[in-house]
Amino acid sequence: MIDPVRHLSEAGHLLRFYIDGAWREPEGRERFAVVNPASEAVVAEIAMGNEADVERATLAARRAFRPWSRTSPAERAALLSRVHALVLERAELIAQALRTEMGAAINYARAAQVPLAAEHLRVARDNLESFPFVAPRGTTAILREAIGVCALITPWNWPLYQITAKVGPALAAGCTVVLKPSELSPLSALLFAEIMHDAGCPAGVFNLVNGSGPVVGEAMASHPEVDMVSITGSTRAGVLVAQAAAPTVKRVAQELGGKSPNIVLPDADLERCIPLGVASAMRNLGQSCSAPTRMIVPRARLAEVEALAARTAAEFVVGDPLGEATTHGPIANRAQYERIQTMIETGIAEGAKLVIGGAGRPDGIDAGLFARPTIFSEVRSDMAIAREEIFGPVLAILPYDSVEEAIEIANDTIYGLGAHVHGTDMDQVRDVAGQIRAGQVHLNAPAWDPNAPFGGYKRSGNGREYGREGMEEYLETKSVLGYYA
Incomplete structure (x- = not known):
């Protein structure tokens, strides 16, 4: 080596x-x-x-x-x-x-x-x-x-x-x-x-x-x-x-900074977009300013979303960065690790539903700055875990009752760096993308484009x-x- x-x-x-x-x-x-x-x-x-x-x-x-x-x-x-x-x-x-x-x-x-x-x-x-x-x-x-x-x-x-x-x-x-x-x-x-x-x-x-x-x-x-x-x-x-x-x-x-939304429209293919959304939110342990850490989903499909999201996160392998099976290593530094732990505890105290994960290290790991991939559901926009940039493997799922409400939730942030939209009706997908106040929007998980300009609205x-x-x-x-x- x-x-x-x-x-x-x-x-x-x-x-x-x-x-x-x-x-x-x-x-x-x-x-x-x-x-x-x-x-x-x-x-x-x-x-x-x-x-x-x-x-x-x-x-x-x-x-x-x-x-x-x-x-x-x-x-x-x-x-x-x-x-x-x-x-x-x-x-x-x-x-x-x-x-x-x-x-x-x-x-x-x-x-x-x-x-x-x-x-x-x-x-x-x-x-x-x-x-x-x-x-x-x-x-x-x-x-x-x-x-x-x-x-x-x-x-x-x-x-x-x-x-x-x-x-x-x-x-x-x-x-x-x-x-x-x-x-x-x-x-x-x-x-x-x-x-x-x-x-x-x-x-x-x-x-x-x-x-x-x-x-x-x-x-x-x-x-x-x-x-x-x-x-x-x-x-x-x-x-x-x-x-x-x-x-x-x-x-x-x-x-x-960023607190990027991921709007899942009512006609979206959940089996495809939920695993992709979870993976995107926790890419690089969530230590990305544009990570889509607010997943905004139809309230009628919330239980399906929770199950798919939990299944995806359970498949992550957190451990030794040199391990061939490892998908996620440790948090990059002590200050950030402690910030993540504090925000997970805050989410629990705020009454959000803990779907998977939680505070502390993953089972079987006794040392190092390793965090548990954590997903909260039934999150409201006034909760700290929905408003503050956590910069870690923490995903908040927020339910909506109408597409108009989903767009309002997406824009209810001081940030405007990135966003994601998933749906089958491309006319609607494009229309929703046009209403999000963010510098870069991804439609249905496209390939990364190094020629696509990247930057923020508002305090991003x-x-x-x-x-x-x-x-x-x-x-x-x-x-x-x-x-x-």
Whole structure:
């Protein structure tokens, strides 16, 4: 088995940052323990940056911006192709890092976390090759130009996936970047920095500084030489970043929290859509901002839904991430594990019907941050488990009496990131989708589309990632009159 910690330690990269084309010693001396959530053992220590480290990385990105932004699309596409190829070549090493740092079941890391992350790089490259950076409008030219130096702040739940979703389009647009990955899952980010270096990324174009949000994140967001901040994280973190960025009037793109609905219409095929809905809600242990954790179902079919949902959850195998049969590993960190336990107990106290699961670890597991896949039914919209983002394997089933009521329940949230609709009558399915206030809606469990823009309404954020729209976030618009005179 490939050991990512040993690899990074022998390379000397655990306690360094990647700045200006080389691995640099940090200015500060603070360290952070990386914990394997399956065992709760400390497996590594990383360096934690400070304002001086952000200054070095940001100035390196500023120096590199002009030459990089003036490269041709073909040159930038060539770099992205090399990075894409190296991610796939080192897929097993990265998968083992994800298993170690966040407890991802190894088969899930191999089948989803790594290949989907690689897709963001491919899409950024492909969109770059056909993007109209100069377009005529009469005698005026509409130019799309790189916005500048971009600070990228990524979360712990989809570590590499969120990095490539930002770095790929930013570099494609001609921007330079400073990345702050989550300190809770830093190993895959360090491996990605190695890939950027080995792919021949010019010095200063890509920089990485590990650290905390209040120190490194705030320093990046407030830095006058940063032109844009893109953050994926909690709504609270997004607000703090926007506040820090406001005095310098920089662009802020936010992909934040969610409490996504899954409307099951009266004519839906329950045998198909309920297992798919449960699996979607608990994908990645429910540690996904767009997880459809509110299943909204016809009251007349509630008993059928409960039985199918319980049967599906009972088939999950929670355990050792290295186990071949394991479908779900541990929760990624202690704070999140405790949050999930608190919310399960809250659901019980609120009077929701516990269909399966509950507080504590699954039977037969005595150590590690393992949670029981939990389903509540007879949930009301005023209950905390229906309103608050739990970010764990907890599904709330809410009954409705009319389709109009289902839509009202779906929209009765401060969030608006994702949504799902299931039904047989496609005219009705499309109509319902059009009435949901969310940035991305899935109809009848379609295949993932890396070109479909992703982002939120309301407190789920602003801006879009993925596809062409994801690259446009990193571009400014300039009109040049008389260009074609």
